[in-house]
Amino acid sequence: MIEPSSRYHAVPTTTYTFPDGRTVAHLRRRFLPRPEELTAVGEHVVAAGDRLDLIAARRCGDPEQSWRIADANRAMRPDELTAVPGRRLRITLPAEASAPGVGGGFAR
Amino acid sequence: MTAQALHLMLLVGDVVPAPAPAALVDALRGARITSASGRTGGFQLTFAVSAGSEPARAVMPDGALHPRKRVVVAVVLAGRCHVLMDGVITHQEMHAAREPGRSFLVVTGEDLSALMDLEHVRRAYPGLPPHLRAATVCASYAQYGITPRTVAPVLTDQPNPLLDIPVQSSTDLAYLRSTAADVGHVFHVEHGPAPGVSTAYWGPQNRDGALQPALTTGCGAADNVEELSFAFDALADSDQRTHRLEPPSTTASEVIAPEPRLLRRSLAASPAQVQRTGTLGDQTGRTLTRTMLAGLGSRLATDAVTGRGTLDVLRYGHVLSAHRLVGVRGAGQAYDGRYFVAGVTHDLTRDTFRQHFTLVRDGLGADTRTVTP
Numbered sequence: 001m002i003e004p005s006s007r008y009h010a011v012p013t014t015t016y017t018f019p020d021g022r023t024v025a026h027l028r029r030r031f032l033p034r035p036e037e038l039t040a041v042g043e044h045v046v047a048a049g050d051r052l053d054l055i056a057a058r059r060c061g062d063p064e065q066s067w068r069i070a071d072a073n074r075a076m077r078p079d080e081l082t083a084v085p086g087r088r089l090r091i092t093l094p095a096e097a098s099a100p101g102v103g104g105g106f107a108r
Numbered sequence: 109m110t111a112q113a114l115h116l117m118l119l120v121g122d123v124v125p126a127p128a129p130a131a132l133v134d135a136l137r138g139a140r141i142t143s144a145s146g147r148t149g150g151f152q153l154t155f156a157v158s159a160g161s162e163p164a165r166a167v168m169p170d171g172a173l174h175p176r177k178r179v180v181v182a183v184v185l186a187g188r189c190h191v192l193m194d195g196v197i198t199h200q201e202m203h204a205a206r207e208p209g210r211s212f213l214v215v216t217g218e219d220l221s222a223l224m225d226l227e228h229v230r231r232a233y234p235g236l237p238p239h240l241r242a243a244t245v246c247a248s249y250a251q252y253g254i255t256p257r258t259v260a261p262v263l264t265d266q267p268n269p270l271l272d273i274p275v276q277s278s279t280d281l282a283y284l285r286s287t288a289a290d291v292g293h294v295f296h297v298e299h300g301p302a303p304g305v306s307t308a309y310w311g312p313q314n315r316d317g318a319l320q321p322a323l324t325t326g327c328g329a330a331d332n333v334e335e336l337s338f339a340f341d342a343l344a345d346s347d348q349r350t351h352r353l354e355p356p357s358t359t360a361s362e363v364i365a366p367e368p369r370l371l372r373r374s375l376a377a378s379p380a381q382v383q384r385t386g387t388l389g390d391q392t393g394r395t396l397t398r399t400m401l402a403g404l405g406s407r408l409a410t411d412a413v414t415g416r417g418t419l420d421v422l423r424y425g426h427v428l429s430a431h432r433l434v435g436v437r438g439a440g441q442a443y444d445g446r447y448f449v450a451g452v453t454h455d456l457t458r459d460t461f462r463q464h465f466t467l468v469r470d471g472l473g474a475d476t477r478t479v480t481p
Contacts, residue, residue, distance in 0.1 A: 001318070005188060010301075033180060043113060056187070059112075061425075065187035096191035096302035097117065 007067045035074045038092035044069075047087040059075055059091045068094065110302035113459060114422065118153075118268045119180040120172045122140075123251055125194075133474045137212065137458065139181055141193045143430045144451030144466075145313060146294030148281075151181065151193045151221035155201070157213045167200055173215050175200065176254070179283060179398040180303045183427065183461070190427040190452050191300035194253075219392055220252055220306055221297045224281035224414040231276045233457035235269040238262075238287045242295070245280050253304045254297065259311030261291035262370050262404070263397050284310060290398065292371050292405030299433060313408070313449055314431060321426050322421065322435035322479040334462075336417035336436070338443045340472065344410040346384035348403040350391050359390070363396065365403025368470075372408065375433075375446045377473030381411035415447060420460070428452055428463050435479025436467070445474025 002008050008011045017023045046053050049064045056066035072092040080088060092098065118133050119125035135155040143149040155163040166173040173179075174197065181193040199216040224245075232239045239258040246256035267274055281295075287296040288310055290426045298307045314395055348365040358417065361370045365388070388406060415436070430452045436444055437474045447467035455462040 003185065009162055060187040062186035068187050093115070093117075093184055094187060096188045 002058050003062055005062065007071075031058045033071055033095040035072050035090070037090075037098065038072050038090075038095060039098035040072075040092050042091040044091055046082050046085050046087045046089060050082045050085070052082055055082070055089065068092070071095075115184040115256050116218060116456065117180075117182040117303065118419075119182075119185070121178050123178065123381060125180045125304055126176050127327065128172065129162060129166075130167060134342065135163045135365070136160065139456040141181060141454040141456075142451065143193075143219070143299075144239065144296075145431050145448075146288075146296055148221045148225075148283075148452075149193065149195065149196055149297070151179065151217050151219075153179070153181075153215045155213045155215070156209075157211050158208070167202070167213065167215075171201065173197060173213075179217060180299075182300075182303045183456075185421065185427055186425065189301065189303070190429070191305075192427075193219060193372050194299045194304065194306050196222055200223060200246050218404045219297050219299070220249070220254060221281050221295075221308075223249060223252065224284065225279045227275055228279055229283075232273050234274070236274065237264070237269060238274075238291055239310065241274060242284055242287060245276070245284055246308040246310070248280075249308070252306070253259065254306045256308045256310065258309075261293070261401055262312075263401055265291065265318045265397050265401060266394075269317070272326070273387050284308075289405050289409075290402040292408045296431070309431070312371050315375060315433065317433060319461070319480050320428060320432055320434040320449070321424070323424075323428075324437050325417075326438035331438070332419060334418045334420060334463055336415060339459075340380075340413050342380065342383050342412065343413045345380055345382050345407065345470070346386040346410075347382050347398045348386050348388045350388040350399060352391065352396070353397060360430065363403065365407050365438050366400055368404065368407050371404060374471070375448065375469045375475065376471030377445070377475045379471035384429050391395050411450075411468035411470055412447075413443070413471060414443075415443070415466070415469075417467075418462060420462055422461060423465075427454075428465055430465075432472075435476075437479055441474070442472045444479075445469070446476060446479070 011027050013025055014028055015023050015025050050065040053063040056069055057063040067098050072090045073081055118128040120128045128451045137156050138150045138154045157163045165171055177197050178213050182189055195217045197215055197217040201214040203212050205211045239260045243256045243258045260403050284295045293311050294313055295310045298309055325333050350363050351360040352363050353360045387402050430449050432449055433446050434449050435446055447469050450468045451466040453464040
């Protein structure tokens with residue numbers, strides 16, 4: 001059971017059968033969105049001691065959404081995003097809201 | 109939750125919607141959107157206007173807010189996108205005030221099922237059972253991003269092409285609604301998950317699946333609803349009976365509609381007792397299967413327990429959506445538990461986002477000991 005707020009929510013499951021006949025259900029691979037296709041709605045300048053979950057809580061309203069900031073900034077190691085103070089992080093809309101021909105709107 | 113957390117997106121267009129011009133979004137003062145199970149949803153957008161401004165030009169025949177233009181309203185809350193409305197404009201009103209700065213423009217519309225209600229159609233569907241007929245009708249609206257999702261009726265109703273051929277002689281929407289009511293199903297258009305994509309749902313009221321975050325009342329600081337009231341109507345549900353005369357015999361036999369549990373799960377520990385007996389009309393010449401399905405449908409049309417309330421979305425932290433289940437806590441032993449969200453009205457202004465909701469269930473008492481989260 002995957003929560004709707006999880007990055008794995010829309011990822012389908014599949015089963016694998018071992019040579020000895022056991023079957024295991026597992027998630028398929030999750031493909032990352034291309035960061036340049038996500039609509040940017042803001043920017044966050046990293047301060048000393050910043051953490052990704054704090055940024056997500058302030059910019060998205062939910063600390064568990066920090067994976068969206070990692071996705072938007074092409075991060076292989078999320079810790080590196082906040083390692084150097086002064087780095088500018090992109091804040092974007094979710095992938096389904098920035099589909100081609102969609103985006104913009106007003107931020108409150 | 110900070111004000112940063114909520115983004116509203118407004119998309120307008122002819123067939124494929126595109127982001128609205130910034131001037132139009134700046135002039136947007138409020139939006140009111142309704143969605144309900146088995147009914148057409150509606151929306152109302154209020155813009156502040158002055159004589160030469162962008163919204164005043166947008167209502168001209170080639171403008172963005174002319175009737176028949178498509179409008180999509182979506183919000184991004186806590187990193188998730190919720191499409192509240194995907195519809196077409198049907199009506200506009202201009203209120204011109206004598207003092208400057210008080211004029212406003214109200215644009216009203218209905219969801220995409222309004223497009224299915226524009227033309228009278230005569231079409232025959234030889235040999236197709238009802239759910240395949242519904243899918244065929246919905247398929248002609250694929251250009252609006254509508255995907256049909258249809259569920260077969262509980263009793264097989266396969267028309268024999270030698271005896272009768274189902275014929276549609278009404279608008280598409282009226283036909284979908286009447287075929288759904290004949291087998292105890294509902295028809296409505298659900299929006300999302302992405303803007304511009306919708307699902308035309310023709311099937312039983314969906315009373316399965318995960319619960320939405322619970323509505324809490326009477327728990328002091330943990331409350332997340334502003335008000336919540338319940339009503340229990342003992343006469344809402346009625347048994348449906350009808351008399352049938354099969355051609356070879358001369359005595360009429362009585363048909364009693366099957367138990368509603370055949371089509372939907374009960375959400376209450378003690379479902380309400382049936383107090384009344386109703387009669388089912390217009391069943392002459394119908395097969396036994398169809399009469400039973402129609403009886404089932406009319407028994408399902410009503411629920412004994414109704415709850416109404418209001419919540420502030422930023423306090424609740426989620427957008428409560430219709431057509432799904434939700435848990436209630438703090439309302440007492442009789443009214444706690446799981447409910448089906450039958451309808452929601454979203455009320456957005458520049459600084460508030462409120463929802464008015466209607467919950468339904470078939471009786472009293474919680475059938476579960478916990479609700480999420």
